[in-house]
Amino acid sequence: MSPFGRKLLGEGVGSLLLFATVVGSGIMAESLSSGNVALALLGNTLATGAILYVLITMLGPVSGAQFNPAVTLVMRLRGDCCWKGAAAVIAVQIGAGIVGVWLAHAMFDLPILQLSAKHRTGMGQWLGEFVATFGLLLTIIGTSRYKPEAVPTAVALFITAGYWFTSSTSFANPAITLARSLSDTFAGISLADVPGFIAAQLAGALTAHWTARALFPDRG
Numbered sequence: 001m002s003p004f005g006r007k008l009l010g011e012g013v014g015s016l017l018l019f020a021t022v023v024g025s026g027i028m029a030e031s032l033s034s035g036n037v038a039l040a041l042l043g044n045t046l047a048t049g050a051i052l053y054v055l056i057t058m059l060g061p062v063s064g065a066q067f068n069p070a071v072t073l074v075m076r077l078r079g080d081c082c083w084k085g086a087a088a089v090i091a092v093q094i095g096a097g098i099v100g101v102w103l104a105h106a107m108f109d110l111p112i113l114q115l116s117a118k119h120r121t122g123m124g125q126w127l128g129e130f131v132a133t134f135g136l137l138l139t140i141i142g143t144s145r146y147k148p149e150a151v152p153t154a155v156a157l158f159i160t161a162g163y164w165f166t167s168s169t170s171f172a173n174p175a176i177t178l179a180r181s182l183s184d185t186f187a188g189i190s191l192a193d194v195p196g197f198i199a200a201q202l203a204g205a206l207t208a209h210w211t212a213r214a215l216f217p218d219r220g
Contacts, residue, residue, distance in 0.1 A: 004085065010063030011089050012096035014055045018067050019100030019179050020107075021051040025106045026186035041163065042184060049148040049160035057153035065152075067093055068173040070205035074137050077209055090175070097179040105183065116181050116188030120168060126200040128168035133204030134174045134211075135162065174198045 001009070022044070029043030056065040062082075066072045069090040076086040102112050136158055141152040164172030171177045171189070177198055181191040189197065 003218060007063040008088060008092050010059045011066060012092045014059045014065055015096040015175065016100035016103065018048075018051055018055055019097040019176055020050050020104045021100075022176060023101050023180065023183050023185060024104035024107060027104065027110070030186040038086045041169065044186065045160055045163040047101045048163070049147045049156045052159055053156040056155055060151065067097075067175075068136075069093055069175050070133055070201050071137065071140060073202070074141075074205050074209045078141075093175045094178060098182060099174045101179045101183050105185075110185070114182060114184040114188075116184045116190050118184070118188040118190055119193055120189045121193045121196055125164065125168040126196050128166035129171060129197050129200035130204040130207075132162045132166045132168065132170035132172040133201040134208045135204075135216045136170075137205050137208035138212060138215075141208070142216055145216045168197070171197060172201060172204075173202050177201070 006129075023046030026040070026044045029040040029047075033040040033043065055067070059065045062169050064074065064075070066089065069148075072089050072093070075081070078081065080086075081089070105112050105114065136155070139154050139158045140151065143151050159170060159172070162172065170181070177189060177194055180187050180189045181194050
């Protein structure tokens, strides 16, 4: 298999497992928490942070472990790959991520095909997504520049914190936002609310890109 083929496969496997973890841990946490939303969110948080560390450590050397169109976009703007390659990576992230959501449903004997009825909207939540994506991209760029071996830990810890300090619980990923609209479970988001989240995420990612250019200038 070619290096780019391995990159696509790595992004596919990683996105599938990440999205399955986000949705599956939400289902499990909600079923075990007896209606305690804070406890359910804690279970969802810990599983997501843990799988991010594992997937980035395992697949980072293969694909870059992006699993996120916002990350792929910013890496393209920073000179990675090409637009055609970035588009292929994003398509794989979205497609494999949706399969991961369906896999979570199947594991818990739920209907495979669903649409979420959970509304997540409003200026506060959009601002939360802007902050979450801005912080995630700045974490990736800065840590990759100065301590690349710490990227899995830094990303996992930022998302763990983001679940709790942002109003939106830190989706910070357009692909997972779209995929979560196909799950009427704890982690879901109404399809009508997806565009607002994605717009905020892309704005946060681009702002992080511009900020990083000033914070972490290229070595001369």
